[in-house]
Amino acid sequence: xxxxxxxxxxxxxxxxxxxxxxxxxxxxxxxxxxxxxxxxxxxxxxxxxxxxxxxxxxxxxxxxxxxxxxxxxxxxxxxxxxxxxxxxxxxxxxxxxxxxxxxxxxxxxxxxxxxxxxxxxxxxxxxxxxxxxxxxxxxxxxxxxxxxxxxxxxxxxxxxxxxxxxxxxxxxxxxxxxxxxxxxxxxxxxxxxxxxxxxxxxxxxxxxxxxxxxxxxxxxxxxxxxxxxxxx
Amino acid sequence: xxxxxxxxxxxxxxxxxxxxxxxxxxxxxxxxxxxxxxxxxxxxxxxxxxxxxxxxxxxxxxxxxxxxxxxxxxxxxxxxxxxxxxxxxxxxxxxxxxxxxxxxxxxxxxxxxxxxxxxxxxxxxxxxxxxxxxxxxxxxxxxxxxxxxxxxxxxxxxxxxxxxxxxxxxxxxxxxxxxxxxxxxxxxxxxxxxxxxxxxxxxxxxxxxxxxxxxxxxxxxxxxxxxxxxxxxxxx
Numbered sequence: 430x431x432x433x434x435x436x437x438x439x440x441x442x443x444x445x446x447x448x449x450x451x452x453x454x455x456x457x458x459x460x461x462x463x464x465x466x467x468x469x470x471x472x473x474x475x476x477x478x479x480x481x482x483x484x485x486x487x488x489x490x491x492x493x494x495x496x497x498x499x500x501x502x503x504x505x506x507x508x509x510x511x512x513x514x515x516x517x518x519x520x521x522x523x524x525x526x527x528x529x530x531x532x533x534x535x536x537x538x539x540x541x542x543x544x545x546x547x548x549x550x551x552x553x554x555x556x557x558x559x560x561x562x563x564x565x566x567x568x569x570x571x572x573x574x575x576x577x578x579x580x581x582x583x584x585x586x587x588x589x590x591x592x593x594x595x596x597x598x599x600x601x602x603x604x605x606x607x608x609x610x611x612x613x614x615x616x617x618x619x620x621x622x623x624x625x626x627x628x629x630x631x632x633x634x635x636x637x638x639x640x641x642x643x644x645x646x647x648x649x650x651x652x653x654x655x656x657x658x659x660x661x
Numbered sequence: 662x663x664x665x666x667x668x669x670x671x672x673x674x675x676x677x678x679x680x681x682x683x684x685x686x687x688x689x690x691x692x693x694x695x696x697x698x699x700x701x702x703x704x705x706x707x708x709x710x711x712x713x714x715x716x717x718x719x720x721x722x723x724x725x726x727x728x729x730x731x732x733x734x735x736x737x738x739x740x741x742x743x744x745x746x747x748x749x750x751x752x753x754x755x756x757x758x759x760x761x762x763x764x765x766x767x768x769x770x771x772x773x774x775x776x777x778x779x780x781x782x783x784x785x786x787x788x789x790x791x792x793x794x795x796x797x798x799x800x801x802x803x804x805x806x807x808x809x810x811x812x813x814x815x816x817x818x819x820x821x822x823x824x825x826x827x828x829x830x831x832x833x834x835x836x837x838x839x840x841x842x843x844x845x846x847x848x849x850x851x852x853x854x855x856x857x858x859x860x861x862x863x864x865x866x867x868x869x870x871x872x873x874x875x876x877x878x879x880x881x882x883x884x885x886x887x888x889x890x891x892x893x894x895x896x897x
Binding site: 565 | 831835
């Protein structure tokens with residue numbers, strides 16, 4: 430059965446990004462990591478304003494410039510060309526990390542190699558002897574931003590769980606992750622344990638448990654109190 | 662009369678001795694003082710400790726300085742990026758030392774050094790490999806690591822505009838480490854695209870006050886690192 434490629438249930442990368450954006454409140458100051466987190470900027474919900482910070486010195490980062498209008502002095506933390514929105518501000522690295530470490534940024538969305546049951550994050554090194562260690566701003570972001578949300582595929586390309594009881598890769602921060610968005614589910618890092626609050630369409634709790642390397646609490650009802658609904 | 666302008670990049674870096682500690686501005690190519698770095702390659706000082714966020718790309722700029730065997734140690738947060746060839750090769754061969762510092766800690770160490778603060782406590786890197794060997798202390802029930810301020814003999818920085826007093830303005834995200842590095846070096850050497858008369862910069866818009874700048878080099882048309890890399894240029 431496993432050799433038959435079923436149409437994949439769950440969220441695509443774009444759908445994960447859109448799902449994250451729905452949870453960001455109007456007016457939030459947000460730092461987006463490199464890779465999948467960058468997609469979140471494409472899904473700002475109607476009627477909300479988010480201000481994106483990039484740690485290399487820009488508050489009010491806009492979308493990628495039109496081809497031919499790139500400016501090598503206007504880039505994001507991934508060193509890709511970006512634009513600045515009206516109302517943007519430039520600043521030096523000292524001020525940038527004053528925003529980050531000083532608790533002035535509301536949400537940081539980051540990728541992950543592993544997240545543990547207690548919210549430890551590993552996303553900077555495999556620990557391989559031959560790897561060139563490079564950390565960038567990740568350790569400062571997880572230490573200082575008010576909410577740390579991880580976006581990730583639920584498993585590695587080989588199908589190994591990325592959500593585990595203890596990280597085996599070197600840590601970026603201990604107990605820093607608040608919420609995880611994967612292709613299968615939304616999971617809160619709660620004091621009582623990892624709590625699934627939402628499943629992607631077509632995904633079952635059993636499947637999520639099977640692909641997770643640690644205990645999960647089914648908290649779906651808890652998070653969805655009988656919301657006022659027009660269609661009864 | 663105060664005039665901090667040097668005749669050339671070569672003259673500006675000519676006094677840098679072997680073994681000097683040098684802060685080099687830039688985040689990737691944005692703000693990297695490529696003409697000053699090339700002048701330092703020509704000058705040839707060796708055994709340098711370089712403090713810079715990255716390690717350069719291709720075989721120009723900072724990567725050329727490293728490839729030329731002039732750098733004994735890098736202090737940086739992200740030594741590998743797309744097109745970074747030179748540093749990884751030398752690092753794997755054990756020919757260059759690396760002190761890896763989280764980016765915000767690097768910035769704050771430079772800021773503190775420039776502000777006369779010898780050490781401070783930060784929450785970044787607590788509980789990680791980068792905390793090993795560092796003094797830690799708890800404040801209000803939360804753990805922090807002690808980090809030392811950084812100072813340097815020289816800073817090489819790129820700015821957009823200057824007057825002869827050394828007042829500086831920068832361009833967009835090319836500002837990055839420039840302002841704090843100018844405060845933390847004994848001798849800050851700045852290459853500027855535009856040199857204006859004193860009074861030509863609105864005092865409200867000065868980002869780096871001239872007191873932090875010792876030498877200026879006018880480079881009206883700086884090379885663009887990514888273009889040189891694409892063209893396969895190898896400096897010198």
